[in-house]
Amino acid sequence: MERLLSIDRRYIFVFVALAVTIPLLIKFDLPVPVTKEVKGIYNKIDSLPEGAHVLIAFDFDPASKEELLPMALALLHHCFRKNVKVVGMTLNPGGTGLANSAITDTGKQYEKIQGEDYVFLGYKTGVELVMINMGENIYSAFPKDFYGNATVDLPVLKGVQSLTDFDYVIDLASGSSIEAWIAFGKEKYDFDLGAGCTAVIGPDMYPFLQAKQINGLMSGLKGAAEYEILINRKSTAVAGMSPQSVVHVIVVLFVIFGNFLYFMSGRKR
Amino acid sequence: MNFLKRTIPLVIAFIMGVMMVFQYYVPHEASQSLLKVVTRWGITIAGFAVFIGAYSLFHLHWNKIKRKFPGWGYSIFVFFGAGITIIFGLYNGGEFFLHDKQEGTMFDWMYFNVQVPAGATMFSILAFFMASAAYRTFRARTNEATILLVAAVIVMLGRVPIGAMIWEYLPPIADWIMSVPNMAAKRAILIGVSIGAIATSLKIIFGIERAYLGGGD
Numbered sequence: 001m002e003r004l005l006s007i008d009r010r011y012i013f014v015f016v017a018l019a020v021t022i023p024l025l026i027k028f029d030l031p032v033p034v035t036k037e038v039k040g041i042y043n044k045i046d047s048l049p050e051g052a053h054v055l056i057a058f059d060f061d062p063a064s065k066e067e068l069l070p071m072a073l074a075l076l077h078h079c080f081r082k083n084v085k086v087v088g089m090t091l092n093p094g095g096t097g098l099a100n101s102a103i104t105d106t107g108k109q110y111e112k113i114q115g116e117d118y119v120f121l122g123y124k125t126g127v128e129l130v131m132i133n134m135g136e137n138i139y140s141a142f143p144k145d146f147y148g149n150a151t152v153d154l155p156v157l158k159g160v161q162s163l164t165d166f167d168y169v170i171d172l173a174s175g176s177s178i179e180a181w182i183a184f185g186k187e188k189y190d191f192d193l194g195a196g197c198t199a200v201i202g203p204d205m206y207p208f209l210q211a212k213q214i215n216g217l218m219s220g221l222k223g224a225a226e227y228e229i230l231i232n233r234k235s236t237a238v239a240g241m242s243p244q245s246v247v248h249v250i251v252v253l254f255v256i257f258g259n260f261l262y263f264m265s266g267r268k269r
Numbered sequence: 270m271n272f273l274k275r276t277i278p279l280v281i282a283f284i285m286g287v288m289m290v291f292q293y294y295v296p297h298e299a300s301q302s303l304l305k306v307v308t309r310w311g312i313t314i315a316g317f318a319v320f321i322g323a324y325s326l327f328h329l330h331w332n333k334i335k336r337k338f339p340g341w342g343y344s345i346f347v348f349f350g351a352g353i354t355i356i357f358g359l360y361n362g363g364e365f366f367l368h369d370k371q372e373g374t375m376f377d378w379m380y381f382n383v384q385v386p387a388g389a390t391m392f393s394i395l396a397f398f399m400a401s402a403a404y405r406t407f408r409a410r411t412n413e414a415t416i417l418l419v420a421a422v423i424v425m426l427g428r429v430p431i432g433a434m435i436w437e438y439l440p441p442i443a444d445w446i447m448s449v450p451n452m453a454a455k456r457a458i459l460i461g462v463s464i465g466a467i468a469t470s471l472k473i474i475f476g477i478e479r480a481y482l483g484g485g486d
Contacts, residue, residue, distance in 0.1 A: 009401040016400045030430035033440065062388030094388070097380040125319070129311035136305040141312075148369030199428075206452035207459055222428060245431035247396060252422050254404040259418070262408050 001265045005258070012254065019250045023242035030241050037209060038226040040216025041194040042078070044168055050083040052167040053160055057177065058102070061094030064174035064198050070224035070237035071196040072102050072172055078231045080110040085156050086118040087166070089142070091130060091177055096123045100146055115149060119156045122146035127177065128184045135163045135189040163189040172196040178205060182213045196223060279476045286474030327351075354379060420446055 045054065056075060060068040079086050088103045090096055100120045107118045121142040124130045133141035138160060139152050151157055159165060169191050171181045178195045186193040192215055195205060199220025208214045218227055221244055224237035289307065292300050330344035354376070359366045362374035409415040426432040427443020472478035 005405075007404075009405075012401045012404055013397045016397050020396075031433070032430050033433065035444070062385040063392040065385060065389050066393065094384070097377065098385070101381075124312065126308075126312040126315040129308045129315065132304065133308040133312060136301060136308070140305055140309060146370060203447060203451050204455055206447060207456040210448070210452060220428075222430075225430075241430050245429040247400075248425045248429045249431060251400050251403050252425055254400055255407050255418065255422065258404045258407065259409055 001261055005261050005265060015250055015254075016247060019246045020243045023246050024239075027239075028242055029238075030245055032222070032225045032229050032238060032241055034226045034229055037217040037219070038223055038230065041075075041170065041196075041218060042216075042227060042230045044192060044194060044215055045075070045078050045082065045084065048082060048084050048167050051085060053085045053087060053157075053165065054079050055087045055089065055163070055166045055169045056103075057169070057171040057173075057181065058088060058090040058095045058099035059092050059177040060098075060172055060174035060198075061092050062098065063094075065098060066240075067198045067221050067224065068172045068174060068196060069098060069102065070221065070235060070240075071218050071227060072099070073106060073235065074224060074227040074231055074233065074237070075170060075172075075196075076102060076106040077109075077233055078227075080106060080112055080117075081231070083117075084167075087121065087156065087160070088119070089121040090123050091127050092174070093123050093125075096146070115145075116155045119151070119154055120146045121151065128180050131163070131180060131184040132188070135185060138162055163191055166191055168192050168194065170194040170196065173201065174198050175201075178208070178214070182208055186213060194218075275479075275482060278482055279479070283474055283476060286470070290474075323351075420450075 048054070056072065056079075058068075058072060076086065086103060086107075088099050090099050100122075103118055103120050104114065107114065112118055122145060124141060126133075130141055138157070142151050145151055145154065163169065163185055169181070169185065171178050171193070173195065174197070178197060178201070181193060181195075185191070193213070194216040195208075195214045196218035197205060197220075199222070202217070202219030202223075205214065205217050205219070209217055218224060221237050221240050225241050228235050228238050285307075288303075292304055326347065330347045332338075333341045333344040357374065357376040357379060360375070361368060362371035362376075364371050407418060407421070409418050423439060424443045424446055426435060427439040427441075427446075432439040432443065469478060473481065
């Protein structure tokens with residue numbers, strides 16, 4: 001029993017590796033029920049008229065790409081299907097490449113034109129200061145887009161002067177930017193805000209959900225999978241649900257087994 | 270020197286702090302213009318933090334190499350990686366940094382083939398360490414630890430699709446844990462942190478908190 005309690009952690013790693021790879025190889029689908037938090041974002045975008053403006057802040061870097069990029073892609077597909085104008089930006093310097101390729105590649109699939117149907121503004125340092133500056137005048141915060149085009153000349157931004165003019169703003173965050181968007185963006189300039197975040201940050205967002213400071217929340221890969229179900233485009237997030245489920249079960253079994261051994265070995269107190 | 274290092278920064282912090290507090294409540298055009306100018310200044314100043322960050326990073330790793338600290342060999346890769354990235358970033362596909370960002374450059378290749386997979390790998394290995402740590406340390410030693418353990422098991426299973434297949438009531442119970450006890454605790458922490466932030470801001474504005482000036486007092 002003592003030997004099992006102090007088992008080499010590499011055995012545990014093998015179990016986790018198998019729990020991830022086997023479901024990916026066998027490929028079985030699990031039902032993904034949609035929660036009201038994710039439905040909040042979907043319903044908002046679905047209710048927007050053609051030509052409405054949506055701002056997506058890609059505030060994440062490659063480390064959290066596996067959770068947040070599927071959300072970004074699902075949102076982009078939904079927006080482009082609805083012929084909504086998409087404005088992308090990032091407050092994370094590591095996120096520029098991912099954000100730009102996500103917007104551009106998805107836009108091309110729907111034959112959208114850069115500068116007319118979508119634009120990526122790029123990265124700007126300053127976080128809260130950028131939000132306030134965008135709230136006052138978006139052209140002051142981003143005089144040029146990612147490719148150096150003057151934003152004031154872009155047809156996609158016609159009718160947009162500041163954050164207030166966006167029909168919906170969504171922050172996809174791997175850090176604390178959602179709180180900043182609420183405090184320095186939504187509360188000051190009064191626009192509808194939705195959020196997507198890593199599963200670790202998810203629990204922190206519930207006070208803002210209940211206070212209706214965000215109208216919806218996608219949390220972790222499960223949130224992305226729910227959105228893929230809603231737009232009827234199953235992709236990497238839905239595919240990731242089976243390995244994630246199996247790993248969760250494995251971890252729970254490890255915890256139960258560890259506690260069983262602990263009490264059986266008479267170590268308690 | 271004390272006047273330049275202490276008094277002037279304190280006066281600037283006081284004037285700017287009080288001015289920006291009042292600015293928030295004044296919807297006049299002049300007030301909005303002031304906010305726009307000040308935030309642009311802030312963004313410009315924040316840009317310079319990159320140089321301080323880079324200097325600090327290189328200084329730290331240079332010292333590690335110079336003094337042969339354990340694991341100093343990894344520090345060489347910091348210079349190697351940063352150097353290559355900076356060179357290709359400035360080279361900008363042959364157009365150099367004075368021109369607009371070019372597509373399909375070596376910089377892009379490195380981003381998508383080195384930084385993206387490396388970053389994703391670092392994050393994903395957390396699952397392995399989490400499983401190992403949970404097995405070794407997550408014990409029901411006390412009543413509080415038992416409550417935490419039971420809640421964690423319910424949430425872990427209830428938040429993935431397989432949870433409903435194990436027991437149909439797991440997802441609603443997990444949702445309740447997240448929406449009621451979790452939210453109450455998070456809100457309490459948030460209120461505490463916010464009050465602390467307001468108090469610290471006031472202390473900085475009125476010159477009581479001076480740690481940001483450096484020097485330790």
